[in-house]
Amino acid sequence: MKLTLSIVLLVALVYHANAANIVICEGGSNRISCPAGYIIDVLHAFYGRTDGTTCPHPSIGTTSCTATGSSNIINDVCDGQQYCSLSANNQVFGDPCPGTYKYIKVEYKCARPCYPVPFVKVICERSTGTINCGSGRRIGVLDAFYGRSNRLTCPHRHILTTSCSASNSFNQIRNSCHGNQACTLSANNGVYGDPCGGTYKYIKVKYVCYYPYCGNIGLLGICVLLAVFAIGSEAEIFGNIGVYKSSRRSVNRQCAGFVRLQISNVFKFLLIMKFSFTSILLLVAAVYHANAANIVICEGGSNRISCPAGYIINVLHAFYGRTDGTTCPHPSIGTTSCTATSSSNIINDVCDGQQSCSLSANHQVFGDPCPGTYKYIKAEYRCARPCYTVPFVKVICYDHSTGTINCGSGRRIGVLDAFYGRSNHFTCPHRHIQTTNCQASNSFNHIRNSCHGNQACTLSTKNGVYGDPCFGTYKYIKVKYVCYYP
CATH class of the missing domain: 2.60.120.740 (Rhamnose-binding lectin domain (RBL))
Structure with missing residues (x-):
């Protein structure tokens, strides 16, 4: 019975991941919306006509026309937003087939971004x-x-x-x-x-x-099903590298990342499906058993941190010095309270984001924070499986003056693209639009310098900051970014 139910639910979840479609007939407007916490991922879009049945009308001279650039315009307006508004008219897209009644058609998914380790x-x-x-x-x-x-x-x-x-x-x-x-x-x-x-x-x-698949509702469901079905009472869970083993079967390691990242949805799913209390406890153990590993390298020695294929190092805490009398015991211990300035930054610089790295505990690398005391490197780290996320998009219209990007505690903003100017008619609609192809020349660097690597940043839409790239046109800031968090 459990197997049959699991298969039925698995099939349902796979098909629940199918894209949605929206059609807007010529002269009309409509809105694409995703639930809170999800953003739009446009898969395919055009303005034109490709069949005789969509938006039926007496004026259909052809069923083979699409406006050049219409896909790019729709992507530009909607991708990465929680919602967007579209209008089907020739003023925006041009007229690819005069005399034929046309429409916008958009295939899209609502994707839940994850927080990748770079x-x-x-x-x-x-x-x-x-x-x-x-x-x-x-x-x-x-x-x-x-x-x-x-x-x-x-x-x-x-x-x-x-x-x-x-x-x-x-x-x-x-x-x-x-x-x-x-x-x-x-x-x-x-x-x-x-x-x-x-x-x-x-x-x-x-x-x-x-890549818009991490956090997809259907894939999340598959991961949960696999995890719950595979983990029995005899399961051994190695949370540090996200590997599940059991006497029944092994679960694909990729699912561990989704389960960890989407824990609130996992609980909702499990409670709805009424899986056994034992399975719930085991899944909780799998998530929270992701304890960090530690490595110690005594002065004069070298060692290597390695993660399994497909995983990368995330350094949580590291130093070179001495903080106790028991690690790397030695007759020369003058103090138990010294760490080399910047040793944490150096170890992060060497190891973070790599599958493996080599470290040597010596003064030439870190300096000597306490001469005469025998020291060591100590690093606490996790092996993290990166996910492929959908970038967020932040738009700040000119008359809103300022806007804030906030990735939340412990996360950092990774700016992918940014500009101040205008690239389409739909974003921040206004009567003063003389061009849809203008960007302030140094606006990317300005925005990146304000936001990149910070938890949060506030931006102002002012010509005084970026210059005026297209006088007489109503402009906006647009930032495409990820929040990276291990």
Whole structure:
């Protein structure tokens, strides 16, 4: 009975993930809306006519016409928003087939964004490397540079400084990779210039792969069903790497990430389906058993942090120094209260977002915070499985003056794209629209500098901040961003 019910529910959930459709006949307007906590992901859209039955009318001269650029306009207006308004008229899209009665048709999903752990790609000098997010996914560059920020990444005998980056390397790397499925980068001075002569350098790129499936209602349901069905009373749960094992079967590790991220929906689902109390307790244990791992490296030693394939390191807390008398016991312990300044930042810089990293506990890397005391590295970390999220979009109209982006406690804003100007007629509609193709030249950098890496930021729609890229046209700020949170 349990198996039959599970199969029926599984099939229902798979088909519940199907896209919705909206049709707006010529001259009409309508609104796409998603529930709170979900955003629109446009799958396919056009303005024109492709059949004789949709929006029936006596004036149908052709059933094969779509307005050039109409898909891009609709994506621009709706993608990443909780709701959007559309009007089907020639003034917005142009008239692809005069004399034929047309319509807007949009296929879309309401997607629940997840909070990804960014990937990190390192390419040592005089080498090339590729970033590939996989079919249908896009690279979202968060941070990037060519230079050097620590001694442990791409170790080499020629390191004169650990604080250098080529001035325009972020923009060059972003232009090569951002928005693409894949890109290849070469770490050499001929591309970026030499920001620190005599020092061996590297490219470092922090990025997300955004793809509208993490948090999908149907996939979440599948994950819950698999987890509950597979975990029996004999289950062993290794929450740190999201792996479930049982004497009956193993659950796909990808589901662990969804279950953790969507815990409130999991409980609702379980209670509705009336699964056994034991199954609920075991699922709670699976979620909350995701304890961090620890690594200790005594002074003079080296070691490696490694995560399974498909997982990346998320450093929670780390230092080089000494905080107790029992770790790495030694006769030379003058103090139990010392940590090297910036040692946490260095370890984060070396390990965060990588599948594996190597650390060495020595003064050359961290400095000596307490001479005469035997020290150690201690790092607390998790192995996290990144998810493929749908970016949020924030729009601030000119007359609203200011608007706030807030990712919530502990999360950070990752700005993917941003501008001040206008790119369509629908966003912030107004009678003064002379162009739909204008952006203030340095507005991306202004907005990124205000928001990127912060929990929250407030932006003002003022020509005094960005300049006026199209005089006489009503403008707005538009920011595409992710909230990344491990």
